Amino acid sequence: MAITIYDVAEHAGVAPSTVSRYLNGYGVRKKNRSRIEQAIEALGFKQNLIAKGLKRSRLMSIAVIMPNYSIFFMTITDMLERTLAQANYSLLLGNYEDDLTVLQQKLDFAEERFVNGLVLFASRIDAQTVPRLQQYLDKQLPVILVEEEIPGFTTDLVSVDNAHASFRAVEKLILTHHTRIAVVSGDIRRHVFQERLRGYYNAMETYNLSVKPEWIIARGVDAGDYAPLHKLFDLPQPPTAIFATTYHATVGTVIGLHQRHLKIPDDVSLIGFDKFDLIDVIEPPLTLVSQPFEKIAQTVAELLLKRLHGDYADFPQSVTLNTQMLMGESIKTL
Amino acid sequence: MAITIYDVAEHAGVAPSTVSRYLNGYGVRKKNRSRIEQAIEALGFKQNLIAKGLKRSRLMSIAVIMPNYSIFFMTITDMLERTLAQANYSLLLGNYEDDLTVLQQKLDFAEERFVNGLVLFASRIDAQTVPRLQQYLDKQLPVILVEEEIPGFTTDLVSVDNAHASFRAVEKLILTHHTRIAVVSGDIRRHVFQERLRGYYNAMETYNLSVKPEWIIARGVDAGDYAPLHKLFDLPQPPTAIFATTYHATVGTVIGLHQRHLKIPDDVSLIGFDKFDLIDVIEPPLTLVSQPFEKIAQTVAELLLKRLHGDYADFPQSVTLNTQMLMGESIKTL
DNA sequence: TTGTATGCGTTATCAT
């Protein structure tokens, strides 16, 4: 078969266990070390991850589980892959389709494959799943939550300042004298979008502006369904500005407005969320709340690696990263 | 530790090897079978994939390697995951960033993890990588290519009728009396886009229409760079129709035309490629060449599973699936 | 068909 530590040991004139120790970073006499290194080089030896796994019950892999394969999750995952691959971890991908039953299956699936840890993009995860996740932690399997916390589950979390970012975004509109500001929100059942909506309410309240319920489009502008958006402009006093709290809502709003022959920013001002490639193609350039994807991925990876090394000193960490406001030309000063 | 086949064997009053045989679908006496099943149920036994892997040198996983995490690849991957998970295979994801050096690394990485097979989305893969891929095949590791073949490498391939689909698309424009038809193409270095372009040329030639070189925008309308598109309409005789050969090109073209205040289809007719969710949001509904994602994924999975079962009877298979033309309202009859 | 015994490649325990 392949080259094993026995072959290396023989070639180097030491015992297999010494080779093993060398490979795992234990102390080895200088002379032996160089001989082993030479043998490894000469023979082209590579560790057998399965055999190692059989002892360790871990396969040097990280489960990355998300509610769907959207561009946001995949962007983070992509960056995660680069960092973790360097640390010799592979990614085991899972899509739980926003279904907690499927999530349980994926968690089982991942554990049966002896993953070393879990990165979970949480979406509407409730108490029923918490015990299952707790089992991961109990088995010393780190769980890092991204974007959204899970009520009742204490673990590391990497998220952004959703409420604050939204506050600033809406404030920006208010300071340019907009008072009738509508919101096109992502799925309001998700905590992250509730937070962003909360930022909106806070801003409106802070500046003593009243909010009409009909200004809040709660399910976003999903595939083809921009009727809610149109209703906005059938109001006797239509909004002069829109705050879109997610990428899809942003793009959907742009097209919907276009469809209605409303020009940005002349007829309606817009501030959106998330800068992905397709957004560059929109005219005028949009003013956007931009999430630091690279930084998110980096933070997740660092935190995960730290836990994998057994360092739980600062557990649980909750890292909140700052978003950035990209100034485009989609806001008109009234 | 966990429950092993030894525990099951003891509980069932048989030898461990009998349990193993049962688990692997070999003949077992009826009485023993039911006792084993009962024991498994009672003990909550689950196979240890690592131990199994140590014998088989395979970890019940499939490497899915792609040049980037675009929506096309992820859509297929998503569907692949569902089918393969049912067959107890996990997906090991890799992004080779359109870089053949990285691809080699990913191939090594996957093999070190003892994947059972490989699904490869090929993009501009040349002869230098072929020997490495051939090694996979030589080790009985099936390699299924998706969308694009690799010159000099013989293996299973699942693709769509790119040239034919493009021919029909352009023909559709021609039959509605368009003669000046431009193309916004995906990266022309990729075989798949060359094929689509070929379909265009074929159609034009078939109908005795001449093609001006300046009608061919070869790099697509990438992030923000729609200058090439604008140049089209600075021509003394601008095109009356555009054929966009990829999703990005399609969306980019829509926005670019909008930017230029050209209306679809009144000013310019458009036929694009690929129907993803965001496209639903475009007005008017576009006429599109639609790829059968579900069918592609299904075919890949079936073919892969067949190979994994050791059935190479019809190797190599080249399955070409039919695209569909979705009739929208983006073509004007002149 | 079933049981026994051995090996897959590594790590860990125990001496030395």
Add this chain to the structure above:
DNA sequence: ATGATAACGCATACAA
């Protein structure tokens, strides 16, 4: 610091 040896959980050659 090093070497011999026993696991880890399963599959299989061989014998029965």
